[in-house]
Every structure is written in structure tokens, then in C-alpha cells.
Amino acid sequence: MADTLKRRIGPVLLTAYGVGVMVGAGIYVLVGAVAAHAGIYAPLAFLLAGLIAAPSALSYSELSTRIPQAAGEAAYIEAGFGSRFLGVIVGLGIVAAGTVSAAAVLRGGAGYFTGVFDLPWNMVIIVFGGGLVVVALVGVLESLALAALFTVIEIAGLALVVWAGWTAPVSPDWTASAPMYVPGIGIAATLAFFAFIGFEDIVNMAEEVRNPSRTLPIAIISSLIITALLYAGVTVAAIRAVPLEALAQSERPLALVYEAARGGDGQMLSLIAVVAALNGVLAQMVMAARVLYGLGGRGGPLGLFHHAHPRFGTPVVATVLVGASVIVAALLLPVADLAGATSFILLIVFAMVNGALIYLKRRLPAAPFRVPTWVPYAGLVLSVLALIVFGIAGQG
Numbered sequence: 001m002a003d004t005l006k007r008r009i010g011p012v013l014l015t016a017y018g019v020g021v022m023v024g025a026g027i028y029v030l031v032g033a034v035a036a037h038a039g040i041y042a043p044l045a046f047l048l049a050g051l052i053a054a055p056s057a058l059s060y061s062e063l064s065t066r067i068p069q070a071a072g073e074a075a076y077i078e079a080g081f082g083s084r085f086l087g088v089i090v091g092l093g094i095v096a097a098g099t100v101s102a103a104a105v106l107r108g109g110a111g112y113f114t115g116v117f118d119l120p121w122n123m124v125i126i127v128f129g130g131g132l133v134v135v136a137l138v139g140v141l142e143s144l145a146l147a148a149l150f151t152v153i154e155i156a157g158l159a160l161v162v163w164a165g166w167t168a169p170v171s172p173d174w175t176a177s178a179p180m181y182v183p184g185i186g187i188a189a190t191l192a193f194f195a196f197i198g199f200e201d202i203v204n205m206a207e208e209v210r211n212p213s214r215t216l217p218i219a220i221i222s223s224l225i226i227t228a229l230l231y232a233g234v235t236v237a238a239i240r241a242v243p244l245e246a247l248a249q250s251e252r253p254l255a256l257v258y259e260a261a262r263g264g265d266g267q268m269l270s271l272i273a274v275v276a277a278l279n280g281v282l283a284q285m286v287m288a289a290r291v292l293y294g295l296g297g298r299g300g301p302l303g304l305f306h307h308a309h310p311r312f313g314t315p316v317v318a319t320v321l322v323g324a325s326v327i328v329a330a331l332l333l334p335v336a337d338l339a340g341a342t343s344f345i346l347l348i349v350f351a352m353v354n355g356a357l358i359y360l361k362r363r364l365p366a367a368p369f370r371v372p373t374w375v376p377y378a379g380l381v382l383s384v385l386a387l388i389v390f391g392i393a394g395q396g
Contacts, residue, residue, distance in 0.1 A: 009208050011215045011222075013148055017205070018223030020151035021198035021283035027158070027231055028254055028273045030195050031238050036248035038188035040178050043235040045188035050228035052189065052386055053196040055379035056350040057224045058371045059357045061217035064203040065368040066360065068212040069294050072203035073349055080356020084298065090349060091295045095288045097345050098201070099322055102284035103329035109277025110330070112252070112270045125330050132282045133323030136289065137314055147286075150279035157272030158234050161254045164261035165237020173244045190389050194343045195231060199224050200350075201287040204294070213368035285322050292318035347383045354379035 031042065038045040060072075069075040074091030078084050110124040135146055199220050209215045234254070238247060241260040247253045255269040293315035296306030305318040357376040 009205060009215070010210055011218045013145065014202060014205060014209060014215055014219035015222045015226075016148035016151045017283060018199055018202045018219055019226050020147045020154065020279045021201050021287075022196055022223065022227045023151065023154045023158070023230065023276060023279070027195050027234060028252075028276050030192060031235055032247045032250050032253035034188045034192050034235070035239065035244050035253075036188075037184045037191065039181070039184070039244055040173060040176075040239050041180055041185050042188060042192075042239055043232050045185050046192045046195070046231040046235050047228065048185070048189040049192035049196055050224065050231070052193055052382045053199065053224060055375050055382060056354060057199050057220050059354050059376045059379050060200055060203055061220045062367055062369055062371050062375075063353065063357055063360075064206055064216040064220070065213040066364075068206035068209070068216065069297075072206065072291070072294070073200070073353055074291070074295060076353050076356045080359045081352075088295060088298065088302075090352065091291050093345060094349065095291050095295075095322070097342050098284040098288035098291070099325050100329060101197075101342050102281045102288070102322075102326045105277045105280040105284070106326060106330040109274045109281070112274045112277065116267050116270050116274075122331060126327060128278060129281070129323065129327035129330065132278065132285060133319065133327075135282060136285050136319050136323065137316060147279055147282055150275050150282070153272060154276045154279060155230065157254075157269060157276070158230055160272075161257050161269070162233050162237045164258045165234075165241040168241035168257065168261035171239070171241055171243050174240045186389050190343060190386050192231075193347070193386065196224070196227065197342065197346055198227075198283065200346070201283060204287045204290040207290075207294075217369045281326065285319065285326060288322045289315050289318040292322065344387065347387050351380055351383040351387070354383065 034045050035042040063076045064072065067075045067079055073094055074087040076087075077090050078087030081087075106125060106129055110121055110128065113119070113124055113128075114121050202219050202223065203216060206212050206216060238253060238257050242253070242256045246256060250256050252270065252273070254273070258269045292302070292305040293308070294306075296302045296304065296318070305315060305321075307317060308315055354376040358380070361373060361376070
């Protein structure tokens with residue numbers, strides 16, 4: 001086996017990968033939960049979540065050009081704080097979060113699929129999961145090309161939701177004057193933050209990207225902007241067309257928007273949601289395998305993961321382990337409160353990553369791509385504030 005990955009990815013595919021994993025992470029299911037807390041101000045909650053993520057995304061952009069390695073966060077924290085042990089712990093945490101997130105999304109996608117087709121749920125999970133593992137093994141270009149196709153379908157579905165929301169009869173909640181409940185909007189923003197998870201996955205593709213110092217920042221920033229605009233449009237359409245109580249209680253809120261405009265049972269949106277789920281699962285599998293590959297480069301017991309297939313140029317052992325774990329977890333584990341738990345873990349990582357960049361900027365100011373000095377400070381403060389809101393919400 002070879003020990004290096006193949007550089008085959010350009011900015012368009014990498015941006016599509018980022019948009020796909022973010023859209024697949026939550027917008028198809030999170031609108032209702034966010035609306036339950038923020039009411040008609042749910043679009044504002046999504047925009048706030050994007051603002052919370054933005055400084056960290058900029059910090060990731062600089063760090064990805066300073067240290068273009070597969071185990072992104074682990075390498076950044078190791079370089080910033082001078083602790084290999086801390087870097088490995090964070091890297092393994094990213095792998096675990098990605099695996100559990102993929103398992104949850106796979107469960108959700110299987111649920112949507114079996115709601116349309118009368119097939120055994122367990123079989124659907126195994127077939128879908130196994131098929132995605134094969135795609136991830138064949139090659140990163142093939143994986144991201146399929147992810148790009150899925151992303152086009154996802155965005156088409158969201159465009160359909162926006163169209164439906166603006167052609168449906170207006171919900172009474174849309175025209176009613178409602179006071180702005182700031183704590184509710186804050187809690188909703190921390191939930192909505194889960195829907196922006198994914199831009200950090202981009203950096204873990206660094207060793208398979210052509211011209212990483214240019215491509216990585218373009219993909220990170222572009223994917224965040226595109227996703228934020230999509231979310232705002234979709235959420236406004238949903239709030240306009242569907243009563244808040246119905247949105248809050250539904251596990252398929254965007255299908256309700258389509259039904260409000262066109263009638264029927266929203267099966268088309270359910271099938272698009274399946275595609276979104278598969279895209280999210282594939283992206284998380286690819287990401288987690290690259291983090292394991294990068295951690296393996298540090299030697300020790302994880303060294304067995306630092307091998308790439310000589311023909312396909314993919315980390316086979318890491319991909320098989322991650323894929324098998326995703327399938328098993330999807331079959332066996334409950335995934336309640338996944339959005340909150342995953343967001344909490346990643347906010348801690350974001351705080352640490354911003355702190356690492358602060359230290360690196362002091363020691364080594366020069367970098368291929370630089371952001372203003374205040375950016376990592378803002379990312380650190382916003383991540384900590386979001387964690388405090390999480391704590392308040394957990395006690396409420």
C-alpha cells in the first residue's frame with residue numbers, strides 16, 4: 001500500500017462537498033425545532049448561527065493553508081498548543097462525532113425511504129451504508145463527484161420548498177405580530193448551528209486538494225455563504241406557509257411546506273431528503289476516514305490507518321472501520337439529542353482551534369492566507385458564548 005493520497009480535487013468539487021455536508025446535516029429536519037423556540041424569527045436564528053460559525057470558518061481557512069494536513073483540527077491544536085496528546089484526543093473526538101452524526105443521518109434517511117417504500121428498515125440501512133462505503137473506497141474524486149450530484153438534487157429540493165412556500169396560502173402566524181423573545185432566539189440559534197456543521201470537514205481533505213493554499217479558503221468561505229443564504233430563504237418560506245405549531249411538531253417539516261402549496265403527501269420531498277441524508281453520510285465517512293489517516297501519520301497504535309490504496313488512493317483500513325461503525329451504530333444506537341450533543345462537541349473544538357490560531361499568529365505571523373487578528377478572538381468568544389447558552393438551555 002502507498003502512504004500518500006492522490007491530489008485530485010479542485011475548488012468547485014470541494015465547495016460542493018462543503019455545501020452538501022452542511023445541507024445534509026440538518027436543514028431538512030431542523031426547521032421545526034428552530035421554529036419551536038424562535039417562532040417567526042426562525043430565519044434570524046439561522047442567520048445568527050451562520051454569524052457564530054463565520055469567524056471560526058475564517059480561522060479554519062487560515063489554518064488550512066498553514067497546516068494542510070488530513071487530520072485538520074488535531075494538527076492545528078498540536079501546532080498551536082504544542083501538545084500531541086491533546087491533538088490526538090481532539091482528532092479522535094472529531095472521528096467519533098462524525099461517525100455518530102453519519103449514523104444518525106443514515107437512520108433518518110432510511111426512515112424517509114421506508115416511509116415511501118415498504119421495505120425492511122434494517123436492510124435499507126445495510127444496503128445504503130454498504131454502498132456508500134464502496135463509493136468512498138473507490139476514490140475521493142468519485143466520492144465527491146457523487147456528493148456533488150447529491151448536492152445539486154438537495155439544492156433543487158430546497159428551491160422547490162422556497163417556491164412552494166411563496167405560492168402556498170399565507171399562514172396566520174406569518175401575519176400576526178409576535179414579540180421578539182431573545183432567549184428563545186438564542187437557544188434556536190445554537191440548535192441551528194448544527195445545520196452549519198460541515199465547513200470544518202473541508203480541511204480534512206487537504207492532502208487530496210490541488211493548490212490547497214488557494215482552494216481550501218475558497219471552498220470554506222463559499223460553502224458557508226451559499227448555505228446561509230439557502231437556509232434563510234428556506235426558513236422564511238416555511239414560516240410563511242405552515243403554522244408554527246405544525247412545523248414544531250413535524251419530523252418532516254419541509255414536506256409540509258410542499259403539501260401546503262401542492263397538496264398530496266410530499267413523497268417527492270421525502271425522496272430528496274433521502275438523497276440529502278446519503279450525501280451527509282458519505283461526506284462524514286470520507287471526512288472521518290481522512291482524520292484517522294492523518295492521526296495514523298503520527299505513529300503509535302494508530303499507525304495502521306496511515307496507508308492509502310496504491311490504485312484508488314484512498315485510506316482503505318480507515319474507511320472500512322468508519323463505514324462499519326456507522327452501519328452498526330445506525331442499527332443499534334438511539335440518536336436522541338444528536339444535534340445538541342454534536343454541536344456542543346464541535347463548539348468546544350472551535351474554541352480550541354481559534355485559540356490555537358491566536359498562539360500561532362503571535363509566533364509566526366506569516367501565512368499563505370491570513371485573516372485579521374481579531375477574527376480568532378471573535379471565534380473564541382462566540383463559541384464560548386454559544387456553549388454558555390447550551391448550558392442554560394440544558395438546565396431549562
